[in-house]
Amino acid sequence: MSKQQSLFDDAPAEWELDAQSQRLVATVVLGEGATGEYDYLVPEALSDRERGEYFLEVGRRVRVPFGRSNRKVVGYCVALETKLVDAARLKSVAEVIDAHALLSPAMLRLTRWMADYYLCKWGEVLEAVVPAGVRLLAGTRKVTLLAVPEDVRETMGQLKLGSPQQRKALDYLAGCGRTLTTAQLADAVGCTAGPIKQLLKKGLIESHEKRVRSGEFDEITAERESPLVLNEDQQRAFDAINAALESGEARGMVLFGVTGSGKTEVYLQAIERVVGYGRQAIVLVPEISLTPQTVRRFRARFDGVAVLHSHQSHVERHREWQRIARGEVQVVVGARSAVFAPTPNLGLIVVDEEHESSFKQDSSPRYHARDVAWQRAQAEEIPLVLGSATPSLESWYKTEQSEFARLDLPSRVSNRPLPDVVTVDLRDSAHTKFSRGAISRPLHQAMVAALRDQGQVILLLNRRGFSTHVQCPACGYVAECPACEMSLTFHRQESILRCHYCDYHEPPPVNCPDCKSPAIRYGGMGTQKLEAEVLARFPEHTCERMDTDSMRKAGSHQQVLDRFSKGEIDILLGTQMIAKGLDFPNVTLVGVINADTALHLPDFRAGERTFQLVAQVAGRTGRGEKGGRVLVQTLSPEHMAIRAAVRHDFEMFAEEDLTTRRQLGYPPFGSMIRILVRGPAEETARAVAEGLAERLKREVTGEEGIRIMGPAAAAIPKLRDHYRFQIQLQAPTLDPLRSAVQRATTRWKVPDGVFLAVDVDPWDMM
Numbered sequence: 001m002s003k004q005q006s007l008f009d010d011a012p013a014e015w016e017l018d019a020q021s022q023r024l025v026a027t028v029v030l031g032e033g034a035t036g037e038y039d040y041l042v043p044e045a046l047s048d049r050e051r052g053e054y055f056l057e058v059g060r061r062v063r064v065p066f067g068r069s070n071r072k073v074v075g076y077c078v079a080l081e082t083k084l085v086d087a088a089r090l091k092s093v094a095e096v097i098d099a100h101a102l103l104s105p106a107m108l109r110l111t112r113w114m115a116d117y118y119l120c121k122w123g124e125v126l127e128a129v130v131p132a133g134v135r136l137l138a139g140t141r142k143v144t145l146l147a148v149p150e151d152v153r154e155t156m157g158q159l160k161l162g163s164p165q166q167r168k169a170l171d172y173l174a175g176c177g178r179t180l181t182t183a184q185l186a187d188a189v190g191c192t193a194g195p196i197k198q199l200l201k202k203g204l205i206e207s208h209e210k211r212v213r214s215g216e217f218d219e220i221t222a223e224r225e226s227p228l229v230l231n232e233d234q235q236r237a238f239d240a241i242n243a244a245l246e247s248g249e250a251r252g253m254v255l256f257g258v259t260g261s262g263k264t265e266v267y268l269q270a271i272e273r274v275v276g277y278g279r280q281a282i283v284l285v286p287e288i289s290l291t292p293q294t295v296r297r298f299r300a301r302f303d304g305v306a307v308l309h310s311h312q313s314h315v316e317r318h319r320e321w322q323r324i325a326r327g328e329v330q331v332v333v334g335a336r337s338a339v340f341a342p343t344p345n346l347g348l349i350v351v352d353e354e355h356e357s358s359f360k361q362d363s364s365p366r367y368h369a370r371d372v373a374w375q376r377a378q379a380e381e382i383p384l385v386l387g388s389a390t391p392s393l394e395s396w397y398k399t400e401q402s403e404f405a406r407l408d409l410p411s412r413v414s415n416r417p418l419p420d421v422v423t424v425d426l427r428d429s430a431h432t433k434f435s436r437g438a439i440s441r442p443l444h445q446a447m448v449a450a451l452r453d454q455g456q457v458i459l460l461l462n463r464r465g466f467s468t469h470v471q472c473p474a475c476g477y478v479a480e481c482p483a484c485e486m487s488l489t490f491h492r493q494e495s496i497l498r499c500h501y502c503d504y505h506e507p508p509p510v511n512c513p514d515c516k517s518p519a520i521r522y523g524g525m526g527t528q529k530l531e532a533e534v535l536a537r538f539p540e541h542t543c544e545r546m547d548t549d550s551m552r553k554a555g556s557h558q559q560v561l562d563r564f565s566k567g568e569i570d571i572l573l574g575t576q577m578i579a580k581g582l583d584f585p586n587v588t589l590v591g592v593i594n595a596d597t598a599l600h601l602p603d604f605r606a607g608e609r610t611f612q613l614v615a616q617v618a619g620r621t622g623r624g625e626k627g628g629r630v631l632v633q634t635l636s637p638e639h640m641a642i643r644a645a646v647r648h649d650f651e652m653f654a655e656e657d658l659t660t661r662r663q664l665g666y667p668p669f670g671s672m673i674r675i676l677v678r679g680p681a682e683e684t685a686r687a688v689a690e691g692l693a694e695r696l697k698r699e700v701t702g703e704e705g706i707r708i709m710g711p712a713a714a715a716i717p718k719l720r721d722h723y724r725f726q727i728q729l730q731a732p733t734l735d736p737l738r739s740a741v742q743r744a745t746t747r748w749k750v751p752d753g754v755f756l757a758v759d760v761d762p763w764d765m766m
């Protein structure tokens with residue numbers, strides 16, 4: 001009876017109890033491969049702080065034997081605990097990789113939250129949070145350092161040694177007052193490694209490993225600037241942030257300031273306070289705004305500024321990360337992933353241009369840096385400032401709900417007026433019959449006038465390339481990418497047809513491949529064609545094009561901006577790259593060639609994106625004494641997003657768009673998860689998507705308010721030879737959606753060759 005009983009009891013059986021003992025156990029999460037958490041014994045040598053740098057603590061990485069083959073894999077130690085375990089059943093940690101913890105307990109909790117929230121593996125999040133340069137220990141090397149142990153020192157004189165060289169080496173090492181590598185010691189006493197090895201073998205010398213940095217780097221310095229005197233609105237915003245800093249609470253604040261209202265000055269002065277408390281600040285900016293110009297503004301105010309962005313080498317990233325972790329840095333300025341900077345005593349996070357879509361990562365873990373920043377701010381009980389002239393409706397809605405405070409900078413500094421914005425209706429033939437090009441008669445005239453008065457002009461066209469489709473007028477053939485089935489863009493400089501989704505390219509056809517007609521037509525307007533048109537219309541003026549094609553070389557972006565700021569370029573044209581954050585007082589005219597490019601995309605944020613783009617590019621003018629104006633060419637001047645942008649009326653836009661979203665249950669009124677299923681075989685991918693949708697629907701039967709749409713072909717139905725299907729889940733709150741996806745996907749095997757991407761709070765709807 002008792003035996004039988006014990007089989008079903010929770011308490012271990014007696015024979016099991018015997019095998020158990022109190023041991024130090026490390027919980028390890030693998031960086032790649034298997035999900036889950038695994039327990040390992042910690043050998044005594046690795047648990048001893050006294051023995052060199054390579055002891056185990058939470059947040060360091062380890063090498064552990066894994067699986068039946070016991071191959072060595074890398075994992076993160078996420079917990080250490082002495083507990084009762086059956087030691088015979090556990091494997092042991094083989095090696096400690098890092099000399100310092102890569103993640104603090106707080107950062108580990110943040111990554112854990114991310115894995116839960118974004119429905120991805122914890123290990124995957126850890127690998128994303130710690131930059132590759134840090135994981136690879138780039139720019140450092142491991143050296144073995146030698147020393148004479150204390151007890152040997154005492155008896156050294158009486159020791160009988162095998163050779164005079166051993167004696168020389170031992171005496172030198174004992175007397176030199178520091179640790180040496182074998183090579184250094186051999187060099188110093190003029191012997192080979194042999195005698196030193198003998199000493200090691202006899203235990204007369206001991207060795208330990210250490211990581212050292214290979215190479216030093218120059219600091220970039222900027223000329224010092226003193227703080228400006230804040231205007232009344234700036235002062236009010238600053239006071240509010242300061243009060244939040246002093247409160248010691250997590251408070252979210254939206255700094256809603258029109259373009260040119262001096263938001264950056266407010267951040268700078270708030271950060272000064274933070275630094276005054278001996279703490280650090282993180283400033284997130286969109287990758288594209290992370291220019292030397294931006295960094296200089298911070299370097300001009302603070303001693304220790306670290307920069308983190310994706311174009312850095314592993315060595316640079318690793319070095320910055322270490323400086324931050326050592327507390328040598330006051331301000332971290334960086335793109336999305338800088339939200340994970342290992343600041344030891346964080347005091348403030350700022351997200352500038354918080355509406356920017358580049359804060360959302362488009363590969364797993366698909367996190368949004370602003371939302372992670374809020375999570376981190378709450379964990380560290382510090383304020384979060386979200387700055388924008390066109391806040392995301394998610395953040396805006398939080399201010400309406402009083403979850404976030406709202407700080408307004410309603411006017412430009414020095415009371416400069418916002419520029420006049422007028423639309424040019426492209427449907428009106430009087431505007432366009434002047435020419436068949438992209439520049440309407442009113443825009444042409446405005447350019448003539450601006451240039452005549454020595455002003456500079458910015459033209460925005462959010463499509464790169466020369467012509468956006470290549471068509472045969474005789475049979476209707478359109479050149480398409482074989483892998484994506486999207487129309488190919490003609491690039492005139494390289495004389496090539498290129499796919500903007502996968503970079504496939506081919507030479508342009510001489511005759512139509514279908515009907516052999518020689519009359520191939522290059523339709524649609526890209527920045528290259530616009531450039532040709534500008535050069536033809538304004539031959540006496542200098543013009544420069546800025547898009548990802550012309551800006552491929554590192555530094556070219558900055559070069560063009562520098563020349564533009566010096567007045568060496570009259571007309572700057574380009575894609576959205578030129579819409580953001582530039583501050584050039586001599587720009588008196590902005591022309592938007594086609595405001596509609598993003599307006600009719602199947603995306604509930606299409607209106608928001610259009611509004612933001614027009615409002616932001618309009619903000620590039622009228623920043624100096626000459627004032628400025630904006631001409632917006634459009635086929636839909638009556639569209640609410642465009643009407644609101646013309647009036648600089650964010651609140652009108654927000655109110656109307658939020659009304660629509662409320663009716664349709666779109667974020668921020670409801671939550672959304674998008675699942676993308678893709679694969680090279682259309683039928684297989686579709687079947688998997690259908691199977692998954694069915695499982696999901698089964699999981700949520702009886703639950704209220706959950707909508708599951710699809711599967712349907714994605715807006716880009718084929719990309720890089722993969723067919724794409726999407727399932728969209730919506731509900732008033734996220735939790736039931738997350739748990740439905742979890743239940744439907746655990747213990748469900750996706751067939752080989754089919755890929756699944758689960759996107760929580762999706763931004764990319766294509």
Ligand SMILES: Nc1ncnc2c1ncn2[C@@H]1O[C@H](COP(=O)(O)OP(=O)(O)OP(=O)(O)O)[C@@H](O)[C@H]1O
Pocket residue numbers: 228229230231234257258259260261262263264265389413414581582583619
């Ligand atoms: N209190 C002030 N007094 C005088 N000049 C100021 C003041 N605050 C900011 N400025 C100047 O005004 C210009 C615009 O400021 P800033 O770039 O901070 O604005 P912003 O709101 O961040 O602009 P945007 O959103 O358009 O990038 C800068 O040249 C800045 O030096």
Ligand SMILES: [Zn+2]
Pocket residue numbers: 481482483484485486499500501502503504720
């Ligand atoms: Zn393609």
